Amino acid sequence: xxxxxxxxxxxxxxxxxxxxxxxxxxxxxxxxxxxxxxxxxxxxxxxxxxxxxxxxxxxxxxxxxxxxxxxxxxxxxxxxxxxxxxxxxxxxxxxxxxxxxxxxxxxxxxxxxxxxxxxxxxxxxxxx
Amino acid sequence: xxxxxxxxxxxxxxxxxxxxxxxxxxxxxxxxxxxxxxxxxxxxxxxxxxxxxxxxxxxxxxxxxxxxxxxxxxxxxxxxxxxxxxxxxxxxxxxxxxxxxxxxxxxxxxxxxxxxxxxxxxxxxxxx
DNA sequence: TCCTAAATTGATAACTACTATCATTTTATG
DNA sequence: CATAAAATGATAGTAGTTATCAATTTAGGA
Numbered sequence: 370x371x372x373x374x375x376x377x378x379x380x381x382x383x384x385x386x387x388x389x390x391x392x393x394x395x396x397x398x399x400x401x402x403x404x405x406x407x408x409x410x411x412x413x414x415x416x417x418x419x420x421x422x423x424x425x426x427x428x429x430x431x432x433x434x435x436x437x438x439x440x441x442x443x444x445x446x447x448x449x450x451x452x453x454x455x456x457x458x459x460x461x462x463x464x465x466x467x468x469x470x471x472x473x474x475x476x477x478x479x480x481x482x483x484x485x486x487x488x489x490x491x492x493x494x495x496x497x
Numbered sequence: 498x499x500x501x502x503x504x505x506x507x508x509x510x511x512x513x514x515x516x517x518x519x520x521x522x523x524x525x526x527x528x529x530x531x532x533x534x535x536x537x538x539x540x541x542x543x544x545x546x547x548x549x550x551x552x553x554x555x556x557x558x559x560x561x562x563x564x565x566x567x568x569x570x571x572x573x574x575x576x577x578x579x580x581x582x583x584x585x586x587x588x589x590x591x592x593x594x595x596x597x598x599x600x601x602x603x604x605x606x607x608x609x610x611x612x613x614x615x616x617x618x619x620x621x622x623x624x625x
Numbered sequence: 626t627c628c629t630a631a632a633t634t635g636a637t638a639a640c641t642a643c644t645a646t647c648a649t650t651t652t653a654t655g
Numbered sequence: 656c657a658t659a660a661a662a663t664g665a666t667a668g669t670a671g672t673t674a675t676c677a678a679t680t681t682a683g684g685a
Contacts, residue, residue, distance in 0.1 A: 371652055371661050389565045389573070389582040392642080407664035412643065414662090415564055425565040427573055427582075427609065436543055437517045437553040445517070445555055446603060454517040454555070455603075461596040462610075468589040469612060475574060475583075477614040481555065482590075484597060486605040499632050499681055520671080535635035540672065542633095 370421065376414045378404045383424060444482035450491035457484065498549065504542045506532045511552060572610035578619035585612065 382398045383390070390398065392411055399406050406414075419426040437456075444457040466477050487495070510526045511518070518526065520539055527534050534542075547554040565584075572585040594605050615623070 373651075373662055375663075383564060392564070395564070409644080409665080410663055419564070422568060425568050427565055427611075436511060436520070436523070436547070437555055439553065446597070446601065446605075448603075449606065455601070457597055458600065461600055462590040462593045465590045465593075465610070469572075469574070469585055472586065472589055473574065473583070474617050475576075475612070475614050476620060477574075477612050478577065479614075480610060480612040482593070482608060482610045483555075484603075484605050484608040486603050486607075489602050492604060501633060501680075503634075537636080537673080538634055544673095 370417065373414075375404075375406045375410050376418070378402075379406060379411060379414050380418065380423065389427060444484070446484040446486065446488070448488040448491055449485055450487055450495070453488065455488060457482070498545065501542075503532075503534045503538050504546070506530075507534060507539060507542050508546065508551065517555060572612070574612040574614065574616070576616040576619055577613055578615055578623070581616060583616060585610070 378399060379395065382395060382402070386398065388394075392408075392415060395415075396406070396408065396411055399411075415424070415426065418424045439456065442459040444459065444461065446455040446457050447453075448455070462482060465482075466480060469475070469480075470477055506527060507523065510523060510530065514526065516522075520536075520543060523543075524534070524536065524539055527539075543552070543554070546552045567584065570587040572587060572589065574583040574585050575581075576583070590610060593610075594608060597603070597608075598605055
């Protein structure tokens with residue numbers, strides 16, 4: 370990865386912002402500092418830096434929402450090979466709501482855990 | 498909420514599908530059963546049923562991804578009043594990856610927890 | 626049963642977040 | 656310097672979703 374003024378600026382703005390800006394918000398911040406960056410450049414750099422581990426992209430799921438008739442509390446696992454979504458029992462994270470409420474004092478209305486990885490079937494298929 | 502053929506069909510297809518279909522996939526399933534439903538109607542009903550608690554919408558975050566310079570393992574809380582994103586320490590869900598790996602046998606590459614609720618400041622503001 | 630108001634539908638158009646294309650510019654290195 | 660690789664950014668396009676709104680359907684009364 371080569372150096373570029375724009376990337377430096379983007380990382381700079383991101384580092385000095387305690388909030389977790391969206392691309393749109395970053396564009397705005399950059400404009401305010403008179404360091405305009407093209408939209409494409411911004412997105413490209415955010416993705417590059419995220420896959421280089423320099424920053425973190427928080428997006429949980431792909432573009433489209435999934436719907437589930439199972440309204441019991443449970444979590445989700447998305448296989449990056451086959452794209453299938455699997456249910457994960459809520460017992461894998463006991464008292465996560467209680468812990469979080471105690472740690473923050475916030476009111477928690479809902480929460481979701483999304484795992485990304487490779488499911489059993491795809492693991493098997495890749496071995497052969 | 499009044500009865501409607503379309504809503505019944507949508508819920509029916511959703512209930513009989515162990516996978517967690519996207520709106521697009523649902524549209525396809527409905528077509529296969531010769532019960533065409535308009536795109537708008539589908540989305541409207543999914544959202545209505547989700548907010549009525551009849552089904553669950555899995556999307557974790559709003560449309561746009563957020564970026565974070567903090568690459569330490571941590572989770573996120575989104576305040577539904579002010580929209581701010583807060584960091585939550587990973588200690589609120591100890592051994593969640595280990596538990597999930599043991600429960601499923603899946604390879605877990607990454608995971609994210611997103612809480613929705615009301616932050617301290619907004620709680621205070623609403624009291625006054 | 627019929628009447629009416631409220632709810633629902635669905636075609637169309639629009640919006641938002643994001644990505645592909647590609648000519649131009651910048652950076653790193655021999 | 657020279658040159659190849661990398662990066663930029665304007666433009667156009669895509670995907671998922673929502674707004675608009677006239678036409679249809681539903682749920683209760685009279």
